[in-house]
Amino acid sequence: MSPVTYELKDNVGIITIDNAPVNALSHAVRAGLVDAMNQAQGDDSKAILIQCAGRTFIAGADISEFGKPSQDPILPEVLDTIEQSSKPVIAALHGTALGGGFETALASHYRIALKNAKVGLPEVNLGLIPGAGGTQRTPRLAGIKAALDLVLSGTPISASQAQEVGLIDHIVEDDDLAKGSFAYAQQLIKQEAPVRKTSEIAIDTARFEVGIFDEYRKTYAKKLRNQDAPQKIIDCVEAATKVTFEEGMKQEREAFIACRSSEQSASLRHIFFAERQAAKVNDLPRDIAARDIQNVAVIGAGLMGGGIAMNFANANIPVKVLEISAEALEKGMATIAKTYQGMVKKGRITPEQADQRISLITATTDYDDLKDSDLVIEAVFESIDVKKSVFTKLDEVCKEGAILATNTSYLDINEIAGFTKRPGDVVGLHFFSPAHIMKLLEIVRGEHTSHDVLASVMKLARTIKKVPVVARVCYGFIGNRMLRQYQREVQMCLIEGASPEQIDKVMMDWGMAMGPLMVADLAGLDISYKARQALTPEQKGNPKSYRIPDVLYEMGRIGQKSGSGYYIYDPETKARTADPSVLDIIEREAQSFGVTRKPMSDEEVLNRLSLALINEGFKILEEGVAQQAGDIDVVYCFGYGFPKYRGGPMFVAQTRGLTKVYEDICAYRQTHGDEYWTPSALLEKLVTEGLSLDEWEKGQHNG
Ligand code: NAD
Numbered sequence: 001m002s003p004v005t006y007e008l009k010d011n012v013g014i015i016t017i018d019n020a021p022v023n024a025l026s027h028a029v030r031a032g033l034v035d036a037m038n039q040a041q042g043d044d045s046k047a048i049l050i051q052c053a054g055r056t057f058i059a060g061a062d063i064s065e066f067g068k069p070s071q072d073p074i075l076p077e078v079l080d081t082i083e084q085s086s087k088p089v090i091a092a093l094h095g096t097a098l099g100g101g102f103e104t105a106l107a108s109h110y111r112i113a114l115k116n117a118k119v120g121l122p123e124v125n126l127g128l129i130p131g132a133g134g135t136q137r138t139p140r141l142a143g144i145k146a147a148l149d150l151v152l153s154g155t156p157i158s159a160s161q162a163q164e165v166g167l168i169d170h171i172v173e174d175d176d177l178a179k180g181s182f183a184y185a186q187q188l189i190k191q192e193a194p195v196r197k198t199s200e201i202a203i204d205t206a207r208f209e210v211g212i213f214d215e216y217r218k219t220y221a222k223k224l225r226n227q228d229a230p231q232k233i234i235d236c237v238e239a240a241t242k243v244t245f246e247e248g249m250k251q252e253r254e255a256f257i258a259c260r261s262s263e264q265s266a267s268l269r270h271i272f273f274a275e276r277q278a279a280k281v282n283d284l285p286r287d288i289a290a291r292d293i294q295n296v297a298v299i300g301a302g303l304m305g306g307g308i309a310m311n312f313a314n315a316n317i318p319v320k321v322l323e324i325s326a327e328a329l330e331k332g333m334a335t336i337a338k339t340y341q342g343m344v345k346k347g348r349i350t351p352e353q354a355d356q357r358i359s360l361i362t363a364t365t366d367y368d369d370l371k372d373s374d375l376v377i378e379a380v381f382e383s384i385d386v387k388k389s390v391f392t393k394l395d396e397v398c399k400e401g402a403i404l405a406t407n408t409s410y411l412d413i414n415e416i417a418g419f420t421k422r423p424g425d426v427v428g429l430h431f432f433s434p435a436h437i438m439k440l441l442e443i444v445r446g447e448h449t450s451h452d453v454l455a456s457v458m459k460l461a462r463t464i465k466k467v468p469v470v471a472r473v474c475y476g477f478i479g480n481r482m483l484r485q486y487q488r489e490v491q492m493c494l495i496e497g498a499s500p501e502q503i504d505k506v507m508m509d510w511g512m513a514m515g516p517l518m519v520a521d522l523a524g525l526d527i528s529y530k531a532r533q534a535l536t537p538e539q540k541g542n543p544k545s546y547r548i549p550d551v552l553y554e555m556g557r558i559g560q561k562s563g564s565g566y567y568i569y570d571p572e573t574k575a576r577t578a579d580p581s582v583l584d585i586i587e588r589e590a591q592s593f594g595v596t597r598k599p600m601s602d603e604e605v606l607n608r609l610s611l612a613l614i615n616e617g618f619k620i621l622e623e624g625v626a627q628q629a630g631d632i633d634v635v636y637c638f639g640y641g642f643p644k645y646r647g648g649p650m651f652v653a654q655t656r657g658l659t660k661v662y663e664d665i666c667a668y669r670q671t672h673g674d675e676y677w678t679p680s681a682l683l684e685k686l687v688t689e690g691l692s693l694d695e696w697e698k699g700q701h702n703g
Contacts, residue, residue: 004032006039012185013045013087016052022059023052025100027071029062030078033104037081037089047185047193048089050082050108051178056095057117058104066269075100075132076249079107083197088188092181093117093168096156103130106137109196112170112184113159114177119167120156126272127229127265127645131256133199135236136248140201141166144208144237148216151233199245213238226511227645229259263655267647271637274630274648278469279462281454282627282701290456291401293463297322297373299390301332301363304407305379307435310336311464313357314436320362320369324380329363336361339436367397375460377429379407382531387411388419395420403453405429409480413446413473423448427457430477431466432639440639441466442477467638472625475539479635481625482616482649488545488676489612490516495544495590497597498605500566501578506605513641516609517566518576520549521559529553542675547589552582607664613649615665618680621650629693653683654693662687 003019003026015036017023033050040048052058065071073081082089082104091097091105093113102119105111113119121134129135130151139147146165150157162168172180213234220230232255239248259265297320298309305321312319321336323329340354349357362369370376376394380386387406394404404426406416417423428444441461445454454470461468471477476484490503504515520528528549532540540546552558552565559565560574567576590597617632626632633648646652653661662683669677686696 002032002035003029004036006036008040008043008045009182010186011044011046011189012182013040013043013048014182015040015048015050017050017058018053020054022056022095023054023101024060024062025058025075025104026062026065029058030073030075033078034073034081037085041086045087046189048085048087049092049181049185050089050104051092051181052094054095057091057093057097058101059096060099060101060122075103076253079104079132083107083109083199085109086195088193088195090181090185090188092177093119093159094177096120098122098156099130099134100132103132103134103137106141106167106198107133109198110170110184110188110193111168112172112177112181113162113168114175114180115159115171115173117159118156119159119162120154121151122154122156124152124154124224124229124233125268127227127262127268128259129229129233129236129252129256131253131260133249133252135233135252136240136245137198138167139203139237139240140198144203144212144241147237148212148234151237152216152220152230203241205241208241226509226643228262228264232259264645267645267651267655270630270647270651271633271644274634275467275638277628278467278631278634279458281458281470284451284455288451288455290459291374291403291452293317293374293403293456293460295373295375296320297370297376299376299378299394300380301329301336302379303433304431304435305377306332306336306339307433307437308377308379308407308431309361310339310357310436311431311466313360315464316360317463318360318362320364320373322364322367322370324365326365329365333361333363367393370394371397371399373398373402375403375405375457377405377407379431382409382411383534384411384415387416391416391419391426395422401425403427403456405457407431410476413444414448417446417448424450425453427453428471428473428477429457430471430479432479438639439465439467440479440635441468442479442635442639443468443470444473444477445470446473467634469631469635470627471631471635472623474620474623474625478620478626478632479639481620482613482632482636483640485612485616485676486609487516487520488541489608491545491548492672492676493600493605493608494548494586495593495595495597497600499578499583499586502600502602503605503609506602507609510606510610511643511646513643519641521565521567521569521576524559524561525549525553525565526558529558544593544595547593548586551585551589555585608668610649610652611661611665611668612676614653614661615677615680615683617649617653618683622680622682628697650693658683658692659687 005016007014017029019029089108090110090112091108093105094117097105097119099122102121121130123130138150142165159168159171163171170184216234224230236252236255239251296312296317298305299322301321301323309319309321323332337358340358343349344351344354378390380390406428407430413428417426426446427449430442430444432438432440443457458468493503500517504517507515532546556562557564560569563569563571566582568579569576620626621629629650632650636642636648637644642648662679665677665679
């Protein structure tokens, strides 16, 4: 049966799309829409309504058709049929009219919506551009600026915002869209309202500045650096002001097809699906019930504890913050208040919202106050002894069934769980700094972490709008374990001949949010130095991998906060400049290791840094620390500034080709020895057996 039905009710032809769950524009829907439109042309209807059953209007393309050859009728043709109707067509929107769904509405002659409906063109988020007139019809209805903002941001807007800019004609105030849209159709019939073809609206060139397109090009060259889709969107919207609708549609189609087959879009689509996959724990029984989390406590109000507490207040969950002393508590609470004030200043929240959130955070130094907490997250100093004292105390005071979590970056969660008599209730919740902003949440399951605890924290992650990824216990879990190898290779490149500016530039040009040495200066060389002091020589690894930052620290060059580190910083503007004396330091250290520095190509820098990440990623996968390769990509993209349009380190390995990756790693082993360049056994196996990562993962799940 077709998911599209047609009925004539009085003089209104009603087309209903019923394609659960989100009325995606599958082939059957597209074909059904054309049939229904044809039927409506030949009957007694005087107006045609397009509406959807279920919870939403068409929410976009059918993702199961992604990557397959397109089947006629393609959407632009369907929408052309709608627009060419001799009778007025009204799209009635509820839920989220997105992508092709909203383009269907734009091709209709009138648009009406429930007040809580949202509309948008999110294609850019997947490295695509709207491919069925979105770039041509939006500016005709809304003007250039509103169109550019809608299409480039990829963020849906509310029905009332859409009405303000002319994208929606009428809002149904009560919740009865069927009744409201039918009445609207009859009103149009009565008024003999014309067929209003969006494609025939002239864009008023006097309503925008000529320079607007170049301004947006510049802004988006920064905002979505290196990405093709946003630039193509701007070109297409500009074309709408210069050429005929037909020519504009042709340009849009060509750009859409180019984007659809691009590596950037493949990468962004990979990350989109990987994020959703990572939110599931593969071996969790389906019927597992999550524990109720109404009250949260955070131990430690330092850099992480304060940010973690804010996550809960932001989600309207009361949170207690416990510190070791009243002074530390006061300092921590003041920082929280200051952060909220900063958000108010930037216009992100209102002063009332800030007050309300702060009122949800209670300060205490008394463990007895934690006896009713459903979840306690420890964020004290990274020392196993301090963690031991905290968890022993929590075990004494917390109620039965409370979840006891640690934010440790490196420590053994099984050992921490062993400090309690309830290891099943202990889990790692590894937030990233700044904890109220960074999306990633590594959920570290200990040997004994119970299924319902895992299910509870996965659910909680969604409540506080984090992107969760499950990891098993190992040194550094997924993200920091890979980061260590990346940073080690940065140091090796410095010792062998690269400069800090070269390394940072290569990685930034490649798409990383920041260069590794800029990050080091920002985070503070003192923090990493102190962390290193707690390590065993084995954990610290080859002195070449940390000697330079040790020397910089010992010279008092601890990064941005001291005015110098790998770079020099202007005390006022914080502007960064290269410092030739750092090169002298590097040169000296290289000599002390007996290394003669030589110029290094940008290609080698990129290859070594990315392969260091990739090889460790494969090791993480082979040990079962990550559930699947996509999880590693999600960790790196959401926690470490890896460009999503490259899909994450494991996706890069696949696009480069596993054999090439393996051969390059083997070549480095030849020149640099096997201290760091032993290829992962899994990578070796895949290459030898000619298997792709996907094939191997499928085999793992089935076997
Ligand atoms: P921090 O030094 O800024 O804060 C630690 C806080 O814990 C301090 O305010 C201190 O007074 C308090 N504290 C110490 N002992 C305590 C005790 N016994 N009881 C109550 N409070 C106590 O450190 P941080 O950067 O917030 O790190 C906290 C934890 O988070 C560490 O385990 C760290 O490895 C981890 N972590 C840090 C980062 C980061 O970027 N800094 C990121 C992820 C995880």
